[in-house]
Amino acid sequence: MKKDKKEDEYEFEIPKFDEKKFMEKEKSKARIYFISFGFGILLGIISRFAWANISPDIRWTVTFLLAVCSIGFLAKVLQIFKVDISKFGKKEWLGSIAFYFFTWLAIFILAINPPFYDASPPHIDAVSVPSIQTVGGDVLIAAMITDNVDVDHASVNITDGTTWEIHDMQRDGNVYTYDYAGSKTGTFFYTITAADSGGRESTFTGNFSFMKDAIIVQAPSGNLGASDDIEIKVIEGISSENFRVYYKVGGREVNATPSGEVTMGNEKYAVYTTSPEYEGWNGSSSVNVSVYAEVIHYFLGVEKAYTNNVTGGTYTFSTTSDSSIGIVSSPPVENLPQPRSLKQTPGFELLAFVSAAAVAMILFGRRRKQSV
Numbered sequence: 023m024k025k026d027k028k029e030d031e032y033e034f035e036i037p038k039f040d041e042k043k044f045m046e047k048e049k050s051k052a053r054i055y056f057i058s059f060g061f062g063i064l065l066g067i068i069s070r071f072a073w074a075n076i077s078p079d080i081r082w083t084v085t086f087l088l089a090v091c092s093i094g095f096l097a098k099v100l101q102i103f104k105v106d107i108s109k110f111g112k113k114e115w116l117g118s119i120a121f122y123f124f125t126w127l128a129i130f131i132l133a134i135n136p137p138f139y140d141a142s143p144p145h146i147d148a149v150s151v152p153s154i155q156t157v158g159g160d161v162l163i164a165a166m167i168t169d170n171v172d173v174d175h176a177s178v179n180i181t182d183g184t185t186w187e188i189h190d191m192q193r194d195g196n197v198y199t200y201d202y203a204g205s206k207t208g209t210f211f212y213t214i215t216a217a218d219s220g221g222r223e224s225t226f227t228g229n230f231s232f233m234k235d236a237i238i239v240q241a242p243s244g245n246l247g248a249s250d251d252i253e254i255k256v257i258e259g260i261s262s263e264n265f266r267v268y269y270k271v272g273g274r275e276v277n278a279t280p281s282g283e284v285t286m287g288n289e290k291y292a293v294y295t296t297s298p299e300y301e302g303w304n305g306s307s308s309v310n311v312s313v314y315a316e317v318i319h320y321f322l323g324v325e326k327a328y329t330n331n332v333t334g335g336t337y338t339f340s341t342t343s344d345s346s347i348g349i350v351s352s353p354p355v356e357n358l359p360q361p362r363s364l365k366q367t368p369g370f371e372l373l374a375f376v377s378a379a380a381v382a383m384i385l386f387g388r389r390r391k392q393s394v
Contacts, residue, residue, distance in 0.1 A: 062125025070133035143222035150230040152317040166321040204232040237334030248299040248346035255291035274302035
């Protein structure tokens with residue numbers, strides 16, 4: 023009974039909350055973090071200028087060591103601002119160092135990337151469309167030129183080995199183009215030079231050729247019937263991608279069908295076939311046929327196609343009175359180049375959100391513990 027009486031008489035007293043002491047402690051923490059934050063900004067700016075003037079092979083190592091070694095100056099900086107570090111425990115030191123280091127890291131990464139800094143020259147991805155053209159035709163030189171900030175200008179130097187010409191390229195978004203018309207056979211070399219707004223330059227070299235027999239057309243002699251094959255032979259190497267061989271007849275475009283390869287002299291040709299059975303041809307007529315090979319190229323992330331035709335000339339054929347002439351639709355063409363989209367890392371935004379939420383929860387939990 024006596025024991026129960028003692029328990030009934032015991033009263034729990036809530037410790038008195040010292041608001042003044044609590045406010046002074048919170049102000050001291052805020053001051054320490056603010057000083058660490060400012061020191062991180064200062065070292066981030068210093069590291070940026072050091073990074074820009076150090077050899078690329080060692081710049082990351084040197085700037086990281088600079089940031090780590092500067093932790094030793096943090097205590098002196100705190101003392102300069104009259105912070106009493108004699109009462110600092112492990113928790114206070116780790117907090118102020120972490121605040122400084124991650125502030126330095128954020129400012130440094132921001133400062134060495136556009137728009138504050140651009141260390142990289144423009145990147146050039148170029149192609150000649152086509153790589154081999156018939157004399158008298160033109161070659162489209164197209165280049166996708168990208169830069170971290172902006173491309174200032176681009177030019178192309180074209181030479182046949184004896185003389186050279188420099189031309190400004192026309193801009194179409196990130197793609198720069200120039201049309202070169204060739205009047206003689208041979209191989210031509212081109213060098214594209216691109217410069218960004220900071221004066222950094224990049225170059226890209228390539229070549230293309232002009233020849234007389236880039237496309238050869240062969241057909242049976244005499245009048246043609248619906249089943250007579252016409253062979254269109256296209257020189258190998260006009261493009262590294264698939265291309266379309268077609269002809270214009272009677273106001274229509276008719277695709278030719280690939281049917282093999284053949285070697286003529288020292289040159290290899292891809293063979294395509296067609297016949298008067300396709301729409302556009304007329305029976306008992308003299309028919310004009312203009313032959314082409316269409317080269318198509320898409321740059322990565324660009325929906326517009328850059329195309330050009332290898333010209334094969336115009337031919338005249340006579341047809342019989344065959345009723346099967348001109349009744350079949352043009353055959354489809356498969357596996358032609360298509361737009362190529364840029365690949366994105368899936369879930370990156372979700373990862374960033376989860377990371378930010380985790381940090382927020384940790385900070386909230388720590389603050390809640392301190393207030394209990």
